[in-house]
Amino acid sequence: GENVEQHPSTLSVQEGDSAVIKCTYSDSASNYFPWYKQELGKGPQLIIDIRSNVGEKKDQRIAVTLNKTAKHFSLHITETQPEDSAVYFCAASNLPSGTYKYIFGTGTRLKVLA
């Protein structure tokens, strides 16, 4: 089955700096890679995603890159703000129609220092 590894487990950056979180996956059949932000006591919120036919996707300060050959994908947050502080999870999935099973990475606790 699929296995997703995520690094680092904790990350502290100064406000305004960039943050990068990396994930690797094992199943070459995975074709969908979402990133979630989870605040304390809440469910995960989708912040960006990428499909396997795309190498990079950007949405304002957030970008995701995918290297299918190496089975790596990364989340990039630029100009970090204190409200970006949260736990971030990557996930991998194989999305044929009707299947939405996600395998999550271990999470990264991001702290943005003001």
Added chain:
Amino acid sequence: GAVVSQHPSRVICKSGTSVKIECRSLDFQATTMFWYRQFPKKSLMLMATSNEGSKATYEQGVEKDKFLINHASLTLSTLTVTSAHPEDSSFYICSGGGQGNSYFGPGTRLLVL
């Protein structure tokens, strides 16, 4: 966007009792619903997958008689923790699959005393 709700958001129960958690897709039909468990400062661990009208598929190591899942309709799935014990205390999160993606509920925090 698609919304998934969970009820209750928090529940405290005595050891030995059963607790039911509801997961509803509010504005879409979820052909598949998933139940996850999350321990403090840990990742989401998939417990089971349920399809409407059929038996749930449990992940390895998850006791199906302990965690009863019912997916009675395309908008409702329930998780019942039977004979709960303190080690069942956790954050339970559901997600509903539909409209090309999977949408997560806000979670239910269970505390078993």
